[in-house]
Amino acid sequence: MPGPVKLAVIPGDGIGPEVVAEAIKVLDAVTAQSATTFEKTWFSLGAARFLETGDVLTDADLASISAHDAILLGAVGGVPGDPRLKDANIERGLLLGLRFALDHYVNLRPTHVYPGVPSPLSNPGDVDFIVVREGTEGPYVGNGGAIRRGTGHEVANEVSVNTAFGVERVVRFAFAQAAQRRNKLTLVHKTNVLTFAGGMWQRIVNEVAAEFHGVSVDYLHVDAATIFLVTDPARFDVIVTDNLFGDILTDLAGAISGGIGLAASGNINPDGAFPSMFEPVHGSAPDIAGQQKADPTAAILSVALLLEHLGLTEEAAAVTSAVTADIAGRSSGARTTSEIGDAIAHALGA
Amino acid sequence: MPGPVKLAVIPGDGIGPEVVAEAIKVLDAVTAQSATTFEKTWFSLGAARFLETGDVLTDADLASISAHDAILLGAVGGVPGDPRLKDANIERGLLLGLRFALDHYVNLRPTHVYPGVPSPLSNPGDVDFIVVREGTEGPYVGNGGAIRRGTGHEVANEVSVNTAFGVERVVRFAFAQAAQRRNKLTLVHKTNVLTFAGGMWQRIVNEVAAEFHGVSVDYLHVDAATIFLVTDPARFDVIVTDNLFGDILTDLAGAISGGIGLAASGNINPDGAFPSMFEPVHGSAPDIAGQQKADPTAAILSVALLLEHLGLTEEAAAVTSAVTADIAGRSSGARTTSEIGDAIAHALGA
Numbered sequence: 001m002p003g004p005v006k007l008a009v010i011p012g013d014g015i016g017p018e019v020v021a022e023a024i025k026v027l028d029a030v031t032a033q034s035a036t037t038f039e040k041t042w043f044s045l046g047a048a049r050f051l052e053t054g055d056v057l058t059d060a061d062l063a064s065i066s067a068h069d070a071i072l073l074g075a076v077g078g079v080p081g082d083p084r085l086k087d088a089n090i091e092r093g094l095l096l097g098l099r100f101a102l103d104h105y106v107n108l109r110p111t112h113v114y115p116g117v118p119s120p121l122s123n124p125g126d127v128d129f130i131v132v133r134e135g136t137e138g139p140y141v142g143n144g145g146a147i148r149r150g151t152g153h154e155v156a157n158e159v160s161v162n163t164a165f166g167v168e169r170v171v172r173f174a175f176a177q178a179a180q181r182r183n184k185l186t187l188v189h190k191t192n193v194l195t196f197a198g199g200m201w202q203r204i205v206n207e208v209a210a211e212f213h214g215v216s217v218d219y220l221h222v223d224a225a226t227i228f229l230v231t232d233p234a235r236f237d238v239i240v241t242d243n244l245f246g247d248i249l250t251d252l253a254g255a256i257s258g259g260i261g262l263a264a265s266g267n268i269n270p271d272g273a274f275p276s277m278f279e280p281v282h283g284s285a286p287d288i289a290g291q292q293k294a295d296p297t298a299a300i301l302s303v304a305l306l307l308e309h310l311g312l313t314e315e316a317a318a319v320t321s322a323v324t325a326d327i328a329g330r331s332s333g334a335r336t337t338s339e340i341g342d343a344i345a346h347a348l349g350a
Numbered sequence: 351m352p353g354p355v356k357l358a359v360i361p362g363d364g365i366g367p368e369v370v371a372e373a374i375k376v377l378d379a380v381t382a383q384s385a386t387t388f389e390k391t392w393f394s395l396g397a398a399r400f401l402e403t404g405d406v407l408t409d410a411d412l413a414s415i416s417a418h419d420a421i422l423l424g425a426v427g428g429v430p431g432d433p434r435l436k437d438a439n440i441e442r443g444l445l446l447g448l449r450f451a452l453d454h455y456v457n458l459r460p461t462h463v464y465p466g467v468p469s470p471l472s473n474p475g476d477v478d479f480i481v482v483r484e485g486t487e488g489p490y491v492g493n494g495g496a497i498r499r500g501t502g503h504e505v506a507n508e509v510s511v512n513t514a515f516g517v518e519r520v521v522r523f524a525f526a527q528a529a530q531r532r533n534k535l536t537l538v539h540k541t542n543v544l545t546f547a548g549g550m551w552q553r554i555v556n557e558v559a560a561e562f563h564g565v566s567v568d569y570l571h572v573d574a575a576t577i578f579l580v581t582d583p584a585r586f587d588v589i590v591t592d593n594l595f596g597d598i599l600t601d602l603a604g605a606i607s608g609g610i611g612l613a614a615s616g617n618i619n620p621d622g623a624f625p626s627m628f629e630p631v632h633g634s635a636p637d638i639a640g641q642q643k644a645d646p647t648a649a650i651l652s653v654a655l656l657l658e659h660l661g662l663t664e665e666a667a668a669v670t671s672a673v674t675a676d677i678a679g680r681s682s683g684a685r686t687t688s689e690i691g692d693a694i695a696h697a698l699g700a
C-alpha cells in the first residue's frame with residue numbers, strides 16, 4: 001500500500017478506550033518492522049462526547065472518518081438507564097450510523113475455539129466458522145413507527161426491509177469465503193414464518209450457488225441453528241444470515257467459544273467505496289470500565305482482521321498466532337487489560 | 351370439571367403420531383382412577399392430509415376443534431423440500447393458524463434440567479425457568495410483502511406488529527407466573543435497535559411491574575440473553591419476550607437442558623375463550639418418522655402442562671414425577687418410543 005494507512009481510531013465508552021489502547025499497542029508492535037506505516041487519527045465519539053456536546057455523529061464527523069482507509073472501534077454506549085442518555089440511543093446513532101453510512105454490508109464474525117480456552121460446552125469439538133451477517137438491511141433499517149404512543153391502544157411496528165441487491169452482494173461474499181475455506185455454506189433464516197424475506201434469501205442463495213459448484217449449501221431455521229451451535233458447532237463453516245439473526249447467532253457463538261472477550265468482527269465494505277471498521281463484538285461494559293479488568297483480546301483480534309483486510313496477511317497471521325499462544329498459556333490467574341496487551345505485543349517484538 | 355373433558359388430538363406428521371400415541375397412553379394411565387374422564391376426538395391434519403385433500407385448516411376444522419376443551423398436538427410439517435408442499439407452508443397454515451385463530455397469546459415453555467440428563471453444557475447448574483413467549487403478534491403476523499419478485503430489484507418486507515393490548519396481557523401473565531415462582535422476571539427484546547416495539551414492551555413491563563411489588567425485573571437484549579443461556583442459565587426464573595425471540599430462545603433452552611426431545615409447551619388462551627393447545631417444542635422430524643426412534647418425553651410433558659391447565663394439579667404432578675424418575679434412570683441404551691411411553695405409563699399404574 002503506497003503511503004501510510006490512514007486509520008481512524010474510535011475508542012468510545014466504557015472499556016472501549018482500555019481495549020483499544022492494547023489493540024494499538026499490538027498494531028504498533030506488529031507493524032514496527034513492516035513497510036507499511038499507520039497514521040492514526042483519534043475520534044472522541046460515544047456517550048461521553050454526547051453528554052459534553054449533544055452530538056452523536058455529525059456530518060463533519062462522518063466526512064472526516066470517511067477520509068480514512070480503515071477504522072478501529074472499541075465500544076460505544078453509556079451506563080444503561082442513564083436518564084441523560086434516554087433519547088440518545090448512542091448504539092443506533094453512532095454504531096449503526098457508521099455501519100449504514102459507510103455501507104458496511106458485510107459484518108464478518110469469525111468463531112474459533114482456541115486451544116486451552118475454557119468453553120461452557122463440555123465438548124465443543126473443532127470449532128472454526130465465520131458468520132457473514134448482513135449489515136445494512138433487515139429489521140435494523142429503523143423503519144418502525146408507533147401510533148397512540150404511551151396509551152393502552154398503542155400499535156408499534158417494525159419493518160424488516162430486504163432487497164435483492166442487498167442480499168445478493170452479501171450472499172456472494174459468503175460463497176466466496178466458503179470457497180476459500182471448507183466449501184460449506186449454511187443459510188440461516190426463518191423461511192417458514194418470514195415467508196417474503198426468507199423466500200427471497202433462499203432464492204438468491206440458490207441462484208448464487210449455481211456459480212459456486214464446489215460449495216455445498218444447507219439451510220437451518222434460526223431456532224434450529226441455536227441448537228446446533230451448542231450441540232455441534234463444528235458442523236459450521238460459513239453461515240450467511242440477516243442482520244438480526246446474525247446479531248443473535250454471533251453473541252451465542254462468542255459465548256460457546258470461550259466468551260465474548262475473544263470475539264472480533266469486521267464491518268466491511270468489500271467494494272472499498274468506504275473505509276471498513278473493525279471492532280470487538282462485546283459492548284462498552286460500563287460496570288467494569290477503568291478497572292483494567294476487560295479482556296483486550298477481541299480488540300486485538302479485530303486488529304488482525306483489519307490487517308488481513310488491508311492485505312497485510314503476514315502481519316495478520318503474526319497477531320493471530322501471538323494471540324493463540326497467549327491464550328494457550330493463560331492460567332486462571334487474572335491479568336490486567338494492559339498485562340495481556342503487553343504480553344501479546346512483547347511476543348510480536350515490542 | 352363437570353362432564354368429560356373434550357380433548358382434540360392432532361397427531362400430525364412425521365414423528366407426531368408416534369409421540370402422541372405415548373402421550374395419550376400416559377394420559378389414560380394417570381386419569382384411570384380420577385374423577386375426570388377424557389373424551390377424545392382425533393383430527394387428521396398436517397402435510398399428509400394436505401397431500402390427500404388439498405386442505406390445510408378449513409373453517410369446519412376450526413369450528414370443530416374450537417368446540418373442545420383442550421388440544422394435544424404432535425408435530426406438523428412434511429418432508430423439507432417436498433415439491434408438492436412448496437406453496438403449502440403447513441407450519442404457517444396449520445400450527446400458526448391454530449395459535450392465531452384460537453388466540454393463544456401465551457406460549458408457555460418451561461425449561462428444567464432433570465437430574466441425570468446429559469446437557470451439552472459442562473456445568474448447567476440448577477436450571478428451572480419458563481419462557482412466556484407472546485403468541486399472536488410480532489414478526490409472526492404475516493404482514494409481509496414483496497415487489498418485483500424473483501428479480502434483481504425485489505424488495506421483500508416483513509412487518510412486526512405489536513399492540514399495547516397484546517403485550518400487556520402476556521406481560522401480566524408472566525408477572526403472575528413470576529409471583530408464584532421465584533419472583534424474578536426478565537424482559538428480553540432488542541430495545542436499542544427495535545426502538546418502537548422494544549420501547550413499548552419496556553414501557554408496559556415497567557407499568558405492570560408497579561402492580562407486582564414482590565417481583566424484581568431485569569432486561570436483556572436478545573443477543574446477550576443467548577450468552578446467559580449457555581453461561582448461567584440458572585439465573586433465569588421467568589423470561590417474557592416476543593414471538594420471534596421466544597421461538598429462538600426456547601429452542602436454545604431446549605438444547606441446553608438436554609435436548610429438544612424433552613421440551614414441552616402450552617399455547618394458552620388464559621381467558622378460556624378458546625381451547626388451549628399443548629405440544630412438544632420439536633418438529634415432525636420426517637427423517638426418523640415411523641422408526642420408533644423419537645423420544646416421546648416432550649409430548650408426555652405436554653400432557654402434564656395440559657393437566658395443570660385443566661386444574662388437574664395432582665395428575666399433572668404425577669406425570670412430571672414419573673417422567674423425572676424415568677429420565678433419572680435412563681442409560682445410554684436406546685429404548686423405542688413406545689418403550690419409553692410404556693415405562694412412564696406403567697409407573698403411573700398402567
Ligand SMILES: CC(C)[C@H](C(=O)O)[C@@H](O)C(=O)O
Binds near residue numbers: 091096281543
Ligand atoms: C449495540 C448493537 C446495536 C449491536 C447490534 O445489534 O448490531 C451489537 O449488539 C453488535 O452485535 O454489534
Ligand SMILES: CC(C)[C@H](C(=O)O)[C@@H](O)C(=O)O
Binds near residue numbers: 223445446597631
Ligand atoms: C414450526 C414453526 C412455525 C414454529 C414457530 O416458529 O413458532 C416452531 O418453531 C415452534 O417454535 O413452535
